[in-house]
Amino acid sequence: MKYPEFAARTRRAVSVLTLLALSSLFVVCDRSFAAEPPTKSTHMVAMRDGVRLETVVYRPADQEGPLPVIFARGPYGVFGTNQAKAFCGKGYVLVSQNMRGRFKSEGSDAVVYYNDGWGKRRDGHDSIEWITEQDWCDGNIATWGGSALGISQNMLAVDAPVELKAQFVMVAMSNMYAQCAYQGGAWRKSMMEHWLKGNKFDPESLETFLAHPKYDDFWAELNPEALASRAHAPAIFMGGWYDIFLQGTLNSFSTLHNSGGGQAHGNCRLVIGPYAHGGFKELKYPKDSGKRPAAVEAFRFFDHWLKGSKNGVVDDKPVHYYVMGDPEADDAPGNFWRSADNWPPPSEAVPYYLHADGGLSPNKPEGSEVRLAYDYDPKNPVRTVGGQNLFLPKGPADQRSVEDRPDVLLFTTDVLEVPVEVTGRIRAKLFVSSNCPDTDFTVKLTDVYPDGRSMLVTDGILRARYRKTFTEDNFLKPGSVYELDVDLWSTSLVFNKGHRIRIGVSSSNAPRFEPNPNTGKPFRADDETRIATNTVHVSQQHASHVILPVYSEQLGAGR
Numbered sequence: 216m217k218y219p220e221f222a223a224r225t226r227r228a229v230s231v232l233t234l235l236a237l238s239s240l241f242v243v244c245d246r247s248f249a250a251e252p253p254t255k256s257t258h259m260v261a262m263r264d265g266v267r268l269e270t271v272v273y274r275p276a277d278q279e280g281p282l283p284v285i286f287a288r289g290p291y292g293v294f295g296t297n298q299a300k301a302f303c304g305k306g307y308v309l310v311s312q313n314m315r316g317r318f319k320s321e322g323s324d325a326v327v328y329y330n331d332g333w334g335k336r337r338d339g340h341d342s343i344e345w346i347t348e349q350d351w352c353d354g355n356i357a358t359w360g361g362s363a364l365g366i367s368q369n370m371l372a373v374d375a376p377v378e379l380k381a382q383f384v385m386v387a388m389s390n391m392y393a394q395c396a397y398q399g400g401a402w403r404k405s406m407m408e409h410w411l412k413g414n415k416f417d418p419e420s421l422e423t424f425l426a427h428p429k430y431d432d433f434w435a436e437l438n439p440e441a442l443a444s445r446a447h448a449p450a451i452f453m454g455g456w457y458d459i460f461l462q463g464t465l466n467s468f469s470t471l472h473n474s475g476g477g478q479a480h481g482n483c484r485l486v487i488g489p490y491a492h493g494g495f496k497e498l499k500y501p502k503d504s505g506k507r508p509a510a511v512e513a514f515r516f517f518d519h520w521l522k523g524s525k526n527g528v529v530d531d532k533p534v535h536y537y538v539m540g541d542p543e544a545d546d547a548p549g550n551f552w553r554s555a556d557n558w559p560p561p562s563e564a565v566p567y568y569l570h571a572d573g574g575l576s577p578n579k580p581e582g583s584e585v586r587l588a589y590d591y592d593p594k595n596p597v598r599t600v601g602g603q604n605l606f607l608p609k610g611p612a613d614q615r616s617v618e619d620r621p622d623v624l625l626f627t628t629d630v631l632e633v634p635v636e637v638t639g640r641i642r643a644k645l646f647v648s649s650n651c652p653d654t655d656f657t658v659k660l661t662d663v664y665p666d667g668r669s670m671l672v673t674d675g676i677l678r679a680r681y682r683k684t685f686t687e688d689n690f691l692k693p694g695s696v697y698e699l700d701v702d703l704w705s706t707s708l709v710f711n712k713g714h715r716i717r718i719g720v721s722s723s724n725a726p727r728f729e730p731n732p733n734t735g736k737p738f739r740a741d742d743e744t745r746i747a748t749n750t751v752h753v754s755q756q757h758a759s760h761v762i763l764p765v766y767s768e769q770l771g772a773g774r
Contacts, residue, residue: 251276252296253303259321262330262341266315266322270342273299273309274351281353283380283521284346288312288331288339289364290324290414305514306522308351312342314367316417325419327411328391332370333445334436339371347378354378355521359513361385361453362492365460369439369467372446380478381520382450383513386492388463389440389470392430392685395460399702400678400685401655402428402738404729406459406605413606428738430685443470447477449520451511455490456539456673457610459603462704469558472533478520482529485558486511487536487707495610497601498670500542501550508535508552534558538636540709541664548634549709559639559705562764566644567628567716569751569759575626575718584754589622589721591654593730593744596723597623601671603704604727614661614669614719624720624751627663635710639764641673641703645720646757648697651747652690652735653680655722658701658761662708663715675703676728680735690735696752703761718761722749 254274259267271293275282285307287294294311302309314331315338316324330336346352356378358368365387372382388394396407402425411421427433435441440463450471454464464487472483486507489500509515510531519528532554540549553560567575571585597620601612618625643658659674680688682699691697710716723730733745753759 253299253309255296255299260312260342260345262315262336262338264336268312268315268321268338268342269293269319270310270312270345272351273303273311275303275306275308278306281351282306282308283355283357283517284308284310284352285517286310286312286343286346286356286358287360287364288314288342288358288367289360290314290317290327290416291363292318305518307517310346314338323417323419325417326423327416327420328366328370328437331367332436332439333373333442337371339367340374340376343371343376343379347376355380357381357383357517357521359383362387368450370437372448372450372471373439373442374445375448377447379448381517382448383453383516384450384464384467385453386455386458386460386464387467388460389438389467390463391437392434394463396424396434397428397430397685398728399655399676400428400681401676401728401731403727405599405607405726409606425739429681429687440466440470443474443479444476446471446475447479449479449482451484451486451513451516453486453507453511455488455492456537456706456708457489457491457495457603459492459605461487461603465558465705468534472557483533484511484516484531485534485536489537489539491603491609492605493609495601495608495612497613498542498611500537500539503552504537504550508554510554511535532556534560536638536707538638538707538709541662541711541714544711547709547711549636549711559764560766562639562766564762565765566760566762567718569626569718569720569753569761571753573626575628575716579758580754582754584752584756586648586750586752587624588748588750589624591622591722591733591747591749593723593732593746596725596730597657597721599724599727602674602724602727607727611662611670611672614659614671615667618669618719620721622721622723625717626720627717628715631710631712631714631716634712635716635763636708636766637710637763638707638766640705641761641763643675643699643701643703643718643759643761645699645701645759646696646752647679647699648693648695648750648752649679649691649747650693651733651745653678653731654691654733654747654749655679655728655731656699656701656749657721657724658703659719660703660706660761661717661719662710663717665713669717672708673703673706674724675701676724677701678731696757707766716763720751722747
């Protein structure tokens, strides 16, 4: 299946992503600029294997002596003087670097991020050690950046030199296999292929990622989340409920704050708002949703950890998240910022069961076995409509255009008599069967408005062959029933009175995910496809359900 409209959209999205990476400091930091333009010098910094990386240093023109340093490195080009003014105006030296193989940096950029962590090549570590040796550095270094610049921070955090004192990581993954490449074991086709090709990365990167559809030693080298105990620097992690790396942001905070080493343990911060990796159109949240709490302002955090400022950072709440609601109803609950002591906040795990009549409720089905079957054709997949996308339209989009397909099962609550707040991780427990050895199951959570719009909240996918583990195949046998645990990532949303909660189950979401051919053959072995008859079981014995983390003031922190 071809998607020719993506070519122009890819070029635009790449430009937007680059702008996000280079300019988002003006969104998250106050605009205090240097009185004079900073002084600039360019260096080719040698890594341990001799490859030299283009590195630009901006120093405040009006300050003498060694200063603390903010270091940003990524694949999109070095910062310019206008960006540097914001950092230098706060009394920091700014060091901006292109990753290997990018722009004037030497070497190859394949495999992307593989040279930036704790393995054979450690470009982030080597660069910090070079910075530390310079006479303009006082031995205190922080890292900064979003998206690819955030991923490079997560990679260098493991086993980093002691001079790394703090980080500000925006919208970044913490596990490349699970959050970038093979979410639920399914290839994130649109995002991965268009990002790599649109930014003209060495084709070896894409070829290598496609050659590793299972989680293995290769992916372990791109999973800093698993090594949080070997990271020591406290960090602010910022993300969005509709962001492509939402769960990576949440996991980065949870693992580092609770299991990190050194000063990272107990000193990290989390901020999550109603944002995507770029803008979205179908719902507009109130203006205060863009006003992040002062407790997670980057320079305030850096001033404490790099300059020793007694500015109250140690007394701040660790977690700040935006509780979404119906943004079109003035009296709707939600649409406010809440602080908490940790993530996730306390909640009650409430199962909402799928019923044969299309109902969804906390009441478990009664009666005999009921099978709800549909035919999934990989050549006619369910089209992607909104969600946690990079190049495709993103955010909370109305799903009605794909909900009336025969290969989509819908389960909807009665009209809510009272609001229901869902805050935390969401999982679906499905009992399924198929006449094919492998297939996918997708699950969407939507907020059904009184006018009938079915607005996407979050969704997930699971490749059935990886239902037990992502390290090996476990194929399906016709006639057998299997339990699948589908991860829908997380949210914080109040379903308003008068709305309904809906679950949609199907087997495709393309081109966000590459459709499963249903053959059970190795990934991309050939072009063969099969039509799968997939069945969801809804009965007392096989009670398929979604687990919603329902928040209440009695369980969690107050507003």
